[in-house]
Amino acid sequence: MDDLPLIQIKGIRDGLLVTLGQAPWPDLLAALAHQVETQPAFFQGARLALDVGSCALRVAELSALRDQLSERGITLWAVLSESSLTEATAQNLGLATRLSKPKPPQVQEVSEAIPAEAAKWVRGPLRSGAKITHEGPVVVLGDVNPGAEIVAGGSVIVWGRLRGVVHAGAGGDEKAVVCALELSPTQLRIAGEIAISPRKQGKNQPEVARLVDGRLVAEPWQA
Amino acid sequence: MAAKVVTISSGKGGVGKTTSVANIAVALAARGQRVACVDGDIGLRNLDVVMGLENRIVYDLVDVIEGRCRLRQAMIRDKRLPELYLIPAAQTRDKTAVSPSDMVRLCDELRPEVDWILIDSPAGIERGFKNAIAAADRVLVVTNPDVSAVRDADRVVGILDAEEKGPALLVINRVNTDMVKRGDMLSVDDILDLLAIDLIGIVPEDENVIVASNKGQPLTLDTKNRAGQAFQNIARRLMGEQVAFLELETPGLWQRLLGRKPR
Numbered sequence: 001m002d003d004l005p006l007i008q009i010k011g012i013r014d015g016l017l018v019t020l021g022q023a024p025w026p027d028l029l030a031a032l033a034h035q036v037e038t039q040p041a042f043f044q045g046a047r048l049a050l051d052v053g054s055c056a057l058r059v060a061e062l063s064a065l066r067d068q069l070s071e072r073g074i075t076l077w078a079v080l081s082e083s084s085l086t087e088a089t090a091q092n093l094g095l096a097t098r099l100s101k102p103k104p105p106q107v108q109e110v111s112e113a114i115p116a117e118a119a120k121w122v123r124g125p126l127r128s129g130a131k132i133t134h135e136g137p138v139v140v141l142g143d144v145n146p147g148a149e150i151v152a153g154g155s156v157i158v159w160g161r162l163r164g165v166v167h168a169g170a171g172g173d174e175k176a177v178v179c180a181l182e183l184s185p186t187q188l189r190i191a192g193e194i195a196i197s198p199r200k201q202g203k204n205q206p207e208v209a210r211l212v213d214g215r216l217v218a219e220p221w222q223a
Numbered sequence: 224m225a226a227k228v229v230t231i232s233s234g235k236g237g238v239g240k241t242t243s244v245a246n247i248a249v250a251l252a253a254r255g256q257r258v259a260c261v262d263g264d265i266g267l268r269n270l271d272v273v274m275g276l277e278n279r280i281v282y283d284l285v286d287v288i289e290g291r292c293r294l295r296q297a298m299i300r301d302k303r304l305p306e307l308y309l310i311p312a313a314q315t316r317d318k319t320a321v322s323p324s325d326m327v328r329l330c331d332e333l334r335p336e337v338d339w340i341l342i343d344s345p346a347g348i349e350r351g352f353k354n355a356i357a358a359a360d361r362v363l364v365v366t367n368p369d370v371s372a373v374r375d376a377d378r379v380v381g382i383l384d385a386e387e388k389g390p391a392l393l394v395i396n397r398v399n400t401d402m403v404k405r406g407d408m409l410s411v412d413d414i415l416d417l418l419a420i421d422l423i424g425i426v427p428e429d430e431n432v433i434v435a436s437n438k439g440q441p442l443t444l445d446t447k448n449r450a451g452q453a454f455q456n457i458a459r460r461l462m463g464e465q466v467a468f469l470e471l472e473t474p475g476l477w478q479r480l481l482g483r484k485p486r
Contacts, residue, residue, distance in 0.1 A: 125419055127381030128374050145377050145417060163417075 275439020
């Protein structure tokens, strides 16, 4: 395969990072198009960051690429470049010019873990006896009272007090998290782990619970 | 004027539904309202006992529904208040003897006769409860300041919302101020925080309530009793009056010396 050195694709936290090699722009484009064409399922719905190296690109070239990609269901969101011209072009098009810093990983993961269209939105309060079951993430606007139960395949976000039973990642997803403005569930489960919340002391603050090395831990929810 | 149908429910048993029905009914009747109480607890009736009317029962709710008597014949007039009536439950039958639509029909027949219809719901969330709320315009949920009663009240409030009978109004019964102060009992705020519905009454714990129930003389008529005052206030709020909630502290020295009713 000739085009292998021209294009490198790897998965990053924010989607796919495509690194282009040294070659004339039309050749790189053709190689990228070939990749997309041969693996449509892999690229479908992807968020793409493009590292173009030292290649200097103008608005017309970049916007044409962006449009081509979006026709195939791919979102171009960032262009990385050593060329100041390309950087300026990307900024003009409203694209990011660097990958977000991996500084606050919790927050990033939480927002990434919740694709809005897959989430089930529920207006609270969920009272005793209520049960919400959903394959994807669940978002509750309001309290979850004791005696209420949420079973979600993905993460669970409660914009309110969480005092019922909650099971995130019920299908075994260990990356699922549970966050709430007040996290004091009767019982909390993520994937196969079960925890009972300790007695609260001090003031309540928004918290995120996640699995770290097979243990359930809660930490402040910072946005 | 057509009557308003108010059902008193709780989910959990023993929190004071029947006592509340009897006392609120007496308080309404004492304010000149025409009131009919319906005991919805078929098979485990006791509203008649609390109201002191047990020995006057001839016909009951099931007799009316099954057409063995006319509605008027089953309405037992109270001993003291001429415009207070009780329709007792049948003791020898069970909840399945009545359907929700039977209750709606009964209440529709009763509406022109009185100003208020108070229905005493059985504990639980099954058939008897469904019967009791079928005709309700408003539902009062009675709870005690303990975790299990509040949990059940929460469940009932949820069901009422789902059945479009909400929003329910909350009665917190048997509040013991000393225990709340020691932190051994849920406070009114804790309960409201969880249930998130409007409050219509706070009734302090008072052993005289039990004595009065056993005697079949609801204590609401005793104006000095604070539990009685609390029930009076619920009746006034139902009638649309704005009434401040009782201060649950024991009356201060000056109030006692001056013999003033604490508000």
